[in-house]
Amino acid sequence: MPPERAVWQRFMDDARRRVEQAPGLEVRGTLTRVAGLVLEARGIREPIGAQCQVVMPGSAPVLAEVVGFSGELAYLMPAGDVHGLSAGASVVPAAPYVPVPRLGEPERDVRARSGMLRLPQGRGLLGRVVDPQGMPMDGQGPLQDVAAEPMDRRPINAMDRDPVRLPLDTGVRAINSLLTVGRGQRIGLFAGSGVGKSVLLGMMARYTEADVIVVGLIGERGREVKEFIEDILGEEGRARSVVVAAPADAPPLLRMQGAAYATAVAEHFRDRGQHVLLLMDSLTRYAMAQREIALAIGEPPATKGYPPSCFARLPALVERSGNGLNGVGSITAFYTVLSEGDDQQDPIADAARAILDGHIVLSRALAEEAHYPAIDVEQSASRVMHNVATPEHLEAARRFRTLYGRFRGSRDLVRVGAYAAGSDPLLDDAIRLQPAMTAFLQQNMREGASLDDSVEGLQYIAAAAQAL
Ligand SMILES: Nc1ncnc2c1ncn2[C@@H]1O[C@H](COP(=O)(O)OP(=O)(O)OP(=O)(O)O)[C@@H](O)[C@H]1O
Ligand SMILES: [Mg+2]
Numbered sequence: 001m002p003p004e005r006a007v008w009q010r011f012m013d014d015a016r017r018r019v020e021q022a023p024g025l026e027v028r029g030t031l032t033r034v035a036g037l038v039l040e041a042r043g044i045r046e047p048i049g050a051q052c053q054v055v056m057p058g059s060a061p062v063l064a065e066v067v068g069f070s071g072e073l074a075y076l077m078p079a080g081d082v083h084g085l086s087a088g089a090s091v092v093p094a095a096p097y098v099p100v101p102r103l104g105e106p107e108r109d110v111r112a113r114s115g116m117l118r119l120p121q122g123r124g125l126l127g128r129v130v131d132p133q134g135m136p137m138d139g140q141g142p143l144q145d146v147a148a149e150p151m152d153r154r155p156i157n158a159m160d161r162d163p164v165r166l167p168l169d170t171g172v173r174a175i176n177s178l179l180t181v182g183r184g185q186r187i188g189l190f191a192g193s194g195v196g197k198s199v200l201l202g203m204m205a206r207y208t209e210a211d212v213i214v215v216g217l218i219g220e221r222g223r224e225v226k227e228f229i230e231d232i233l234g235e236e237g238r239a240r241s242v243v244v245a246a247p248a249d250a251p252p253l254l255r256m257q258g259a260a261y262a263t264a265v266a267e268h269f270r271d272r273g274q275h276v277l278l279l280m281d282s283l284t285r286y287a288m289a290q291r292e293i294a295l296a297i298g299e300p301p302a303t304k305g306y307p308p309s310c311f312a313r314l315p316a317l318v319e320r321s322g323n324g325l326n327g328v329g330s331i332t333a334f335y336t337v338l339s340e341g342d343d344q345q346d347p348i349a350d351a352a353r354a355i356l357d358g359h360i361v362l363s364r365a366l367a368e369e370a371h372y373p374a375i376d377v378e379q380s381a382s383r384v385m386h387n388v389a390t391p392e393h394l395e396a397a398r399r400f401r402t403l404y405g406r407f408r409g410s411r412d413l414v415r416v417g418a419y420a421a422g423s424d425p426l427l428d429d430a431i432r433l434q435p436a437m438t439a440f441l442q443q444n445m446r447e448g449a450s451l452d453d454s455v456e457g458l459q460y461i462a463a464a465a466q467a468l
Helices: 003-021 173-178 197-207 222-239 252-271 283-296 308-318 347-355 364-368 391-415 425-441 451-463
Strands: 029-035 038-042 051-055 062-070 073-078 090-093 118-121 147-150 186-191 212-218 241-246 275-281 330-338 358-361
Touching: 029 090, 038 051, 051 073, 062 252, 073 252, 118 252, 173 391, 173 425, 173 451, 186 197, 186 347, 197 212, 197 222, 197 275, 197 330, 212 222, 212 252, 212 283, 222 241, 241 252, 252 275, 252 283, 252 308, 252 330, 283 308, 283 330, 283 347, 308 347, 330 347, 391 425, 391 451, 425 451
Parallel strands: 186 330, 186 358, 212 241, 212 275, 275 330
Antiparallel strands: 029 038, 038 073, 051 062, 051 090, 062 073, 118 147
16 A cells, blocks of 8 residues: 555544544533423524433433424423422433434435434334333333334325225124224214223224224323223233323323324334224323413413314324325224213314214213113214215115114104004104114124124114115
């Protein structure tokens, strides 16, 4: 090697070593105020969604996310307990994320992103219960076979998405027959408390035709999380499920993150061609968490205390489920919506009804009659049923609904004996078939009903009506 070249070589080697060893420049802000739920910091200029650590000497660092700013002030929501923080604590933005280029993969955007949230994804999540930060909650040791992936995902362009065309077997007779669900559909489950939402979701988790089931338990009571996983989901449901749980006592940021994480896990499997069932309990508590955050950083309340951002967040979350790009994979999603006392004015229930492709209403009156699942078929509708059911099936459903509606409408009349048999042939049919219809709509939570059997049963009853 000529001497000049050796000199250059040494110089270059030396320069590389220096660059590699140079400490990254770190920016630190200072905690200046904590008011209610919000932390205020000066000295950092991080974008919305950036993750930071709030560090106090002598206590564990608290993770926080930038949720807003005003001039030099950054507003952060903590993801943990803020007990023990005081003015002057350091606010340290998380290191930027630089995706590692991999051979054979299409070139990705390799600009360093600010420290946005990354959470574990992969097959290793199956059968596990994790919290919104991706930490296992089931005491089965650390997650295996997972990789940290960024959480900031966007919905698929509506034009690149296949419409809902294939029926999906949910294992629940009343839904399969009268409210047929399509692969990639998004359905709301509207109900008050204690009328059987969790049990119904559990039935779907056990019997639905799906490769992977992702359950997001958002804002539930802590006891209920354990009950859902052990009793309702059961071993059979759990093996192909991922559960993300953010109980009611988790900070609002984590409750929102739980819903976003569950959706991202579903997207991960969907993008690998799997058919995913996403069960989110509940969308209302997600909106309530957003309300807490938005009010805390000073957004004015609009409808029933909900600031406008809540109504923007709902479709942003819901639009991420559905069919995948060019027919590869799908997410069929059920979102529970709390609607207390048949309150049709509840703004979240209203907003949800408008953005979902169907609603299943659970009725307290039916639950009180021990009619389970307490699905009020008259008030419920699946907006894609006409795309996924055969004409014979649709006709049978129409006849069944007519009969059932006729009976429920005249029930009080019949009960007090004010109806004389023979004066209305349709009502005669309805009265005769009522026991069969009721038995058909009820279902034991420990048994599934296939789509074919459900449709056959429906057609059998519909064909027995003579007046139609
Ligand atoms: N299919 C069913 N068969 C028999 N009993 C049922 C069925 N579904 C619900 N129940 C009864 O209703 C009770 C309440 O159900 P569940 O816990 O699912 O309600 P929930 O709507 O999730 O309530 P919460 O609002 O408290 O979360 C159950 O404990 C059970 O006794
Ligand atoms: Mg429940």
